[in-house]
Amino acid sequence: MNSPYFGEAHHRFRASLREFLEKEIFPHAREWEESGEIPELAYQKFASQGLILPALPNAYRDGRPRPFNVPDHEWDIFFGIIVGEELARCPYNGVVWGLNGGNLIGCPPILNFGTQEQRMEYLPRVFRGEIRFCLAVTEPGAGSDVANIATTAEVDPTDPSYYLVTGEKKWITNGIWSDFATTAVRTGPPGSGAAGISVLIIPLKNTPGVRRSRMRNSGVSASGSTYISFNNVRVPRANLIGEENKGFAVIMSNFNPERVSIATSAIQMARTCYDEAFKHAVFRRKTFGAYLSENQIIRSKLAGMLRRIESCKAWLYQLAFEVKSRGEKVAYQDPYIGAMSALLKVEAGKTLELCVREAQQIFGGQGVSKDGVGSIVEQMSRDFRVFIIGGGSEEILDDLGIRVLVDKARKERLNGKAKVKL
Ligand SMILES: Cc1cc2nc3c(=O)[nH]c(=O)nc-3n(C[C@H](O)[C@H](O)[C@H](O)COP(=O)(O)OP(=O)(O)OC[C@H]3O[C@@H](n4cnc5c(N)ncnc54)[C@H](O)[C@@H]3O)c2cc1C
Known part of the structure; x- marks a missing residue:
C-alpha cells in the first residue's frame, strides 16, 4: 500500500532486514526459546549488523554505519518502527527481547542524561556487542x-x-x-x-x-x-x-519511546495471529464439509481482528509522524505525546489480546497445542500478557492518558482559552 510515511529507503531497509532475520534468527528462534538462551554467536551476528541500538548517533558508533548502511541524514523514527515490526514477526518474543530487550531500555538514560564520559565509555561497546x-x-x-x-x-x-x-x-x-x-x-x-x-x-x-x-x-x-x-x-x-x-524524571523519560516500541511489537504480533487464523480458516480447516471461513461468525472474527489492527497501525504511524516532525527529544517531553503513547500502548495491547483469543478460537484444539499448525498462536498466548503489564500496565496508562487531557482542558478553561464549550 502507498504510504506518506515510508519511502524507497525504508522499503529497501525493510527488505534487507527481513532477509537477515529470516536467515539468521527466525529459523532458530523456537530452539532458543525452549533452551531459554540465545547463543553468543547469534548475538554477535545481530550486533555486527548494527542492530543493537540502531538509532545511536554517529558520535557513539565508532565510525560504524547504521544497519544496512542507511545514511545518518536519512535515518528517522520510521526506520526504528521497521526494526520493531520486523523483529516482532518472530513468533517467539522471548528471542526478540533476549537479543535486545535490555539495551534498548537500559541505554537511553545514558545517552539522554549521562555525561559525555559515560556515553563514550559505554555506548560504543554496547553497539559493538561487547557489553550488555x-x-x-x-x-x-x-x-x-x-x-x-x-x-x-x-x-x-x-x-x-x-x-x-x-x-x-x-x-x-x-x-x-x-x-x-x-x-x-x-x-x-x-x-x-x-x-x-x-x-x-x-x-x-x-x-x-x-x-x-x-x-x-x-x-x-x-x-x-x-x-x-x-x-x-x-x-x-x-x-x-x-x-x-533527580532520577524519577530520567526513568519517566524512558517510558514514552518504550511504550511506542511495545505498541509497535504488539500490533505486529496481532497481525501474525490474524494471518495465521486467516490461512487456517480460508485454506486449511474444513468442518461440516466447508472451510471455516464459509461461516459468517468466523468471517466476523477475522473482520474484527483486522479492523482493530489497521486502526492501531494508522494511529501508530500518525503519532510517529508527529514525533518526527517535532524532533524526538522535544516531542517525547510533551505530556500530550506521553498521553497518546500511553493510550496507544493500551489499545495495541487490547488488540493483541483480542487477536490471540480469536485466533485460538479459530484454531480450536490446535490453538492450545505446542506442536502443529497452531503452535505460533499458542506461543503468543503465553507471550502476550506482558505487553499489557510491562512498561506501564493497562489500568495505569489509561488513567495517565486521560488525566493529562483532563488537566489540559481545565488549564485552558482557567486561562480563558477553553476549547470545550458547555
Ligand atoms: C516479562 C516481564 C519483563 C519485565 N521487564 C522489566 C525490566 O526489564 N525492568 C523493570 O524494571 N521491570 C520489568 N518488568 C516489570 C514490569 O514493568 C511490572 O510488572 C509492571 O510495571 C507492573 O508492576 P507490578 O507487576 O508490580 O504490578 P502492580 O503495580 O502490583 O499492579 C498490579 C495490578 O494492579 C493494577 N494497579 C496498580 N495500581 C493501580 C491503581 N492505582 N489503580 C488501578 N489499578 C492499579 C495494575 O495495573 C496491575 O494490573 C517486567 C515484567 C515482566 C512480567
Whole structure:
C-alpha cells in the first residue's frame, strides 16, 4: 500500500532486514526459546549488523554505519518502527527481547542524561556487542508505583566517593547476562517518594554483593527475566546518571519511546495471529464439509481482528509522524505525546489480546497445542500478557492518558482559552 510515511529507503531497509532475520534468527528462534538462551554467536551476528541500538548517533558508533548502511541524514523514527515490526514477526518474543530487550531500555538514560564520559565509555561497546545493559526499576514491593522503590544507595562512610546499594529488583529483562544495570535507587530519605530517586550504573558481573537468579514466567523464556539482589554493593558515585535525587524524571523519560516500541511489537504480533487464523480458516480447516471461513461468525472474527489492527497501525504511524516532525527529544517531553503513547500502548495491547483469543478460537484444539499448525498462536498466548503489564500496565496508562487531557482542558478553561464549550 502507498504510504506518506515510508519511502524507497525504508522499503529497501525493510527488505534487507527481513532477509537477515529470516536467515539468521527466525529459523532458530523456537530452539532458543525452549533452551531459554540465545547463543553468543547469534548475538554477535545481530550486533555486527548494527542492530543493537540502531538509532545511536554517529558520535557513539565508532565510525560504524547504521544497519544496512542507511545514511545518518536519512535515518528517522520510521526506520526504528521497521526494526520493531520486523523483529516482532518472530513468533517467539522471548528471542526478540533476549537479543535486545535490555539495551534498548537500559541505554537511553545514558545517552539522554549521562555525561559525555559515560556515553563514550559505554555506548560504543554496547553497539559493538561487547557489553550488555538492562534496566532495573521494578522491585518486589514496587512496580506501577515507581516512586515507592525501596532499594537504597547510601554514601559509603569509609569512602564518600562510593555508594553502598542494598535492595532487590524483579523481572529484569536480560539481567542474567547483562554486564551493567541502569538502576533506580533511593538516595533521599525514606518516604521521599519521587523526589528521592536517583539512577545509577551498577556493574553486575563478578561484583561482590550482587546475586542473580533466573525467573520463570509464562512466556518470553529467552528474554532472561531475572531477580537481582544487591547487598551493600559498592558503586562509584561517578556512575550516577544525571543529578542525585533527580532520577524519577530520567526513568519517566524512558517510558514514552518504550511504550511506542511495545505498541509497535504488539500490533505486529496481532497481525501474525490474524494471518495465521486467516490461512487456517480460508485454506486449511474444513468442518461440516466447508472451510471455516464459509461461516459468517468466523468471517466476523477475522473482520474484527483486522479492523482493530489497521486502526492501531494508522494511529501508530500518525503519532510517529508527529514525533518526527517535532524532533524526538522535544516531542517525547510533551505530556500530550506521553498521553497518546500511553493510550496507544493500551489499545495495541487490547488488540493483541483480542487477536490471540480469536485466533485460538479459530484454531480450536490446535490453538492450545505446542506442536502443529497452531503452535505460533499458542506461543503468543503465553507471550502476550506482558505487553499489557510491562512498561506501564493497562489500568495505569489509561488513567495517565486521560488525566493529562483532563488537566489540559481545565488549564485552558482557567486561562480563558477553553476549547470545550458547555
Ligand atoms: C516479562 C516481564 C519483563 C519485565 N521487564 C522489566 C525490566 O526489564 N525492568 C523493570 O524494571 N521491570 C520489568 N518488568 C516489570 C514490569 O514493568 C511490572 O510488572 C509492571 O510495571 C507492573 O508492576 P507490578 O507487576 O508490580 O504490578 P502492580 O503495580 O502490583 O499492579 C498490579 C495490578 O494492579 C493494577 N494497579 C496498580 N495500581 C493501580 C491503581 N492505582 N489503580 C488501578 N489499578 C492499579 C495494575 O495495573 C496491575 O494490573 C517486567 C515484567 C515482566 C512480567
